[in-house]
Amino acid sequence: MSIKSGTLHHHLEDRVRAHVLLCMLACYLVWHLRRAWAELTYTDEHRPIQNNPVAPATRSSTADRKASRHTDTGGNPLHSFRGLLDHLATLTRVQARFAATEHTIPMLTEATPTQRRAFELLATPIPLSLR
Numbered sequence: 001m002s003i004k005s006g007t008l009h010h011h012l013e014d015r016v017r018a019h020v021l022l023c024m025l026a027c028y029l030v031w032h033l034r035r036a037w038a039e040l041t042y043t044d045e046h047r048p049i050q051n052n053p054v055a056p057a058t059r060s061s062t063a064d065r066k067a068s069r070h071t072d073t074g075g076n077p078l079h080s081f082r083g084l085l086d087h088l089a090t091l092t093r094v095q096a097r098f099a100a101t102e103h104t105i106p107m108l109t110e111a112t113p114t115q116r117r118a119f120e121l122l123a124t125p126i127p128l129s130l131r
Contacts, residue, residue, distance in 0.1 A: 034081055036121045040114060041081050042066055076114065084118065091115050091126070 038045045044063035059067075070078055079087060091111055097104045111119075111126055119126050 033122075037081070037084060037118060039072060039121070040076075040079060040084055040118060042078055043081075076117075079114070084114075087112070088115055088118060 034041070034043060037043075042063070044059050046060045046062055048058050048060055050058065066072065066078055072078060091109055093106065093108045095104045096107055108128060116126070
């Protein structure tokens, strides 16, 4: 199978199946993260129920408030989903090595309130090590 416009260039059936599985897992992960982090992003958490599936989408008043103020009800800044991922990427761990003593010290950046809340919403602690 070869697709010209996409990035799928597998020709063996097992590889195509594996590629599709990885794509589906990635889609599920993004779906789960968008739902879990809705309060940190501009996502409408209380979408109005629509009777007509082809009618234009409407937003709740809370979503309009989030979009106009760029903050949540507690005054914390909101992010786009991509912006939140970029912000989480600033939480880094490095190994500082001193040439004179050849010692290394592991260092972790201090998590921002937004980063701490993102991990709380996933019900997982911020990992302090890679193990």
